[in-house]
Amino acid sequence: MKFKKLLSMVTCACMMITACAGLTGCSGEDEQVIIYSNADDEAVECMKNTLDSNGYEGKYVFQSFGTSELGGKMLAEGRDIEADIITMSSYYIESAQSESDMFTNLTFEVNTTDSYPSYYAPFLANQGAILVNTDVLIEQGLATPTSVKDLANPEYAGYISVVDIQGSSTAWLMIQSLVNEYGEEGTKEILTDIYKNAGAHIEQSGSGPIKKVRAGEVAIGFGLRHQAIADKNDGLPVDFVDPTEGNFTLTESLAVVDKGDETKELAMEMVQCITEKGRADLMNYYPVPLYEGETADSNAISANSKTFAEPLTVELLEKHRNLSESCK
Amino acid sequence: MKKLKVSPQKTILIFSCLLFGFFLLIPMVTILCKSFYGDDGVTSEYYSRLFSGGSIFTSLLNSVLISALSGLITTILAFIPAYAINYTNISRKLKKVIASLVMLPMLLPTITYGFAIIYSFGKQGLMTNLLGTQLIDIYGTAGLIIGFVIYTLPISFMLINNTMGYVDKKFMIVSRMMGDSKIKSFLTTVITPLISTLAVSFIQSFTLSFTDYGIPAALAGNVDLLATRLYNEMLGSLPDFNTGSAVSIIMLLPSVLSIILISSLNKYNIRYNKISVIELTKNKVRDIGMGIASGVIIACVLSVFAVIFIVPFVEQWPYKMNFSLEHITEILSDSSLMSVYKNSLLTAVVTAVIGTLVVYSLALVSARRNEHRHLGKIPDIVSLVTNTIPGMVLGVAYLLTFKGTFMHNTFAVIIICNIIHYFSSPYLMMKSSLEKLNASWETTAKLMGDSWIKTVIRIITPNAVSTLLEVFSYFFVNAMVTVSAVIFLAGTKTMIITAKIKELQHFANFNEIFVLSILILITNLLVKGLVRLFAAIRSKKGKTV
Structure with missing residues (x-):
């Protein structure tokens, strides 16, 4: 008697657990291509529109993540990842590929102006710039900075916000511009003073500075150029400055996960579709040319765009991270 | 049938050992191995x-x-507030209001807190604008403490309020009649029975703050914390699961201290025969x-x-x-939102049902007198x-352990993790x-x-209903607000x-974050309301033992 009751209790619990496990087991939409992305809203919207207008509507699901979550997932799950396509910062895709060989080679021609590995296709480039809150600058009687080096000026102590390269690769855009212009030794000096000025406003998230500039918490920040443009167009007292050291870029790319025999053909088609038909749309927000035949609108892109001399690899990032850590 | 000598308590223990073995031990051992085992084999690298560099000590x-x-x-x-509710003659209605409002922050995701504090006390914040001056510098120690206190206050209050309800207040009269001074009477009849709960509350708040990431992410400034x-x-920008695993092992150190502390405080537990x-x-x-x-x-x-x-x-x-x-209409017209909601x-309901069952059966074994009580140390340690264990660590551990298995990307793994x-x-x-219920019932x-x-069904359960319901809503609410894992x-x-x-948050859309937070808040309020209604109907139906 006692045992029977107990048995029923245990069975009951087991059934409940299997029931909720089963909830996901049956899905009739297995044909859908799953796309994991760390891209901004605008970029995802562009990609969706491109896919929809080319007959792929309803054949895919987009799932957005923060860079760090998606990065963690990629490195932890490797080929077991649920996604068929991943859109992510290029150096991250490279690092995941070297770690777990998880992407398959693209089966179509990629006409980029620069050369990229055979397993991904870039679809946009983010450009760094100095962000300012014009109201706060006037309020505090601060001069508008013209270079990244200016941010080391003691006058800006407490008024600037920058990104920590430990937390987000947006910081890399700033460090690249410094290393390129002043060398590693010079960068060390400048960066030490910038961190001193930023104090509590060294952000772990790439969008930290734009948030603080937007909220008026600081007068000046270093972040993504197109975010400042969007805020400015929204009528906020936000503006951007192209630093004299130049604006550097990081690309984001599309890659198809190698799932052996289960790799979906449709996934490859979609990546081809986005890179071939979606760029015009994407360039409205991210105006940096990447492919043959593309030209940048002179107003939308910095006249002083630059590329770092060395290829942007995880090793280089690690080197720059150590440099940054020594400045704290 | 008679030969089967598996007692129900033992079955519960076996079942829970399997549960914790699979979903706690194995994932944590995976993390431990990661911290010692790299590409080139075993290493302390x-x-x-x-x-x-020593900055880890800082x-x-x-x-x-x-x-x-x-x-x-x-x-x-x-x-x-717990004292105000249990030891004063404030009107019952007011007491209810106090209890509900203190618990309110718990109904929101911590991820909201950082934003809320910045937009209240920051340079352009609501309070700063209303007061015309910035009260405190929110970036750094002060902001962190405010965030942590708000975050842990409901849990601490819940623990203290719960125990106070089970303290026999008759002894206050006895103490006063014996001629004790007010202070001595307060210490012996209010504080002493609470000592272990107060310690547990401190430890709970400490560890929650110690392992939280959401609040430091927004407010740490240049204070370097272990969680960040x-x-x-x-x-x-450069994930390193091996070094990360090493950090999470170091983060487990406080648990060793807690175990020593709590077990040494256990002897202060007082048991009343009845609560008068x-x-x-x-x-x-x-x-x-x-008040x-x-x-x-x-x-x-x-x-x-x-x-x-x-x-x-x-x-x-x-x-x-x-x-x-x-902003409201924009969010609510998002078609994918309803399925996400x-x-x-679903996750919250199933988490609450199974979670309550697991907690109740284990607490029965460890708290009530029975021949397996010494084994009750297992759930205590668990x-x-x-x-x-920081949620983040648990999440990554699960990811590393269950990737590629049938558990991967299921609701089951989320529910068990919760x-x-x-x-x-x-x-x-x-x-x-x-423990506070009379020990001789069994x-x-x-x-x-x-x-x-x-005995459990007829006598103990009816007397534990209010706590059971609280446990249920605790699981539900937390499953609704949890992020990290x-x-x-x-x-x-x-x-x-x-x-x-x-x-x-990744897109810095705090408007939408606040709207969804309100949606979560409303859901949690509804569930809490329903649970309370159920409890009220039940207590009207008939008085328990």
């Missing part, structure tokens, strides 16, 4: 990398000091004083959250301050360990309330010829609402 010290201070403040603050370090190692209802002495000064003190605490907490209800209704905070429903509800992650508080609550029932299960476990078809918030 990751630890030596961590300890070189992080550790900062984390310990700030969390301890927050734990202390929280426990003292939580004591006040862990996040950077695990998920920074007494008339509390009349004391207007005490009543008004405690006002509770009111002030609640007002401070709520003032921080006011901003959540204001910002989304403003066109563009703080620059275009006109009323607008644009449904997923969240509760201390789960308490100190139960393990939130096991500690409800278990301690359940256990302490069961013996009496056994002499009367009732089986253990019969599930962010790694939610797949495309198992996406839940807090993962959506995290996604929005």
Whole structure:
């Protein structure tokens, strides 16, 4: 008697657990291509529109993540990842590929102006710039900075916000511009003073500075150029400055996960579709040319765009991270 | 049938050993191995990398000091409303209001807190604008402590309030009749029975703060904490699971201390044969004083959250301050949102049902007198360990352990993760309330010829209903608000609402974050309301033993 009751209790619990496990087991939409992305809203919207207008509507699901979550997932799950396509910062895709060989080679021609590995296709480039809150600058009687080096000026102590390269690769855009212009030794000096000025406003998230500039918490920040443009167009007292050291870029790319025999053909088609038909749309927000035949609108892109001399690899990032850590 | 000698208590223990073995031990061992095992085999490289330079000690010290201070403040603050509810003659209605409002912050995701504090006390914040001056520098120690106190106050209050309800207040009269001074009487009849709960409350607040990432992410400024370090190692620009695992092992150190501390405090537990209802002495000064003190605490907490209800209704905070429903309609018309919301509800309900069952059965074994009580140390240890494992670590551990298995990207893995992650508080609550019930019931029932299960169903359960319901809503609410672990476990078809918030945080869309926070808040309020209604109907139906 006692045992029977107990048995029923245990069975009951087991059934409940299997029931909720089963909830996901049956899905009739297995044909859908799953796309994991760390891209901004605008970029995802562009990609969706491109896919929809080319007959792929309803054949895919987009799932957005923060860079760090998606990065963690990629490195932890490797080929077991649920996604068929991943859109992510290029150096991250490279690092995941070297770690777990998880992407398959693209089966179509990629006409980029620069050369990229055979397993991904870039679809946009983010450009760094100095962000300012014009109201706060006037309020505090601060001069508008013209270079990244200016941010080391003691006058800006407490008024600037920058990104920590430990937390987000947006910081890399700033460090690249410094290393390129002043060398590693010079960068060390400048960066030490910038961190001193930023104090509590060294952000772990790439969008930290734009948030603080937007909220008026600081007068000046270093972040993504197109975010400042969007805020400015929204009528906020936000503006951007192209630093004299130049604006550097990081690309984001599309890659198809190698799932052996289960790799979906449709996934490859979609990546081809986005890179071939979606760029015009994407360039409205991210105006940096990447492919043959593309030209940048002179107003939308910095006249002083630059590329770092060395290829942007995880090793280089690690080197720059150590440099940054020594400045704290 | 007679030969089967598996007692129900033993079955519960075996079942839970399997549960914790698979979903706690194996994932944590995986992490431990990661911290010692790299590409080139066994190595201590990751630890030596961590300890070189010594900055890890600074992080550790900062984390310990700030969390301890927050734990202390929280426990003292939580004591006040709990005292007002249990030891004063404030009207019952007012007591209910106090209890509900103190618990309010718990109904919101922590991810919201950082934003709320910045938009309240920051340079352009609501409170700063209203007061015309910035009260405190929110970036750094002060901001962190405010965040942690708000975050842990409800849990601390819940623990203290719960135990106070089971303290026999008759002894207050006895003490006064014996001629004890007011202070001595307060210490012996109020504080002494609470000592172990106060310690548990401190430890709970401490570890919650110690392991939280959401608040430091927004407010740490340049204070280096262990949690931020862990996040950077695990998920920074250069994820390094090996070094990250080493950091998370170091983060487990406080659990060792907690285990020693709690077991040494256990002897202070006092058991009453019955809880007598007494008339509390009349004391207007005490009543008004405690009422006002509770009111002030609640007002401070709520003032921080006011901003959540204001910002989304403003066109563009703080620059275009006109009323607008644009953000609300935009969010609510998002078609994918309803399915995400449904997923969240499903996860929360199942987590609450199974979680309550697990907690109740384990607490029965460890808190009530029976031949397996010595084995009750197992859930005790589990509760201390789960308490100190940061959600993020648990999430990554699950990811590494269950990738590629049939559990990968299922609701089941999210639900089990929630139960393990939130096991500690409800278990301690359940256990302490069961311990307070008369210890001789089982013996009496056994002499009367009732089986253990019969005793549990007929006698113990009816007396534990209010705590059971609290445990249920604790699990539900936390499953609704949790972010850290599930962010790694939610797949495309198992996406839940807090993962959506995290996604929005990535885009800095705080308007939408606040709207979704309000949606979560309303859901949690509804469920709490339903649970309370159920309890009320039940207690009307008939008085229990």
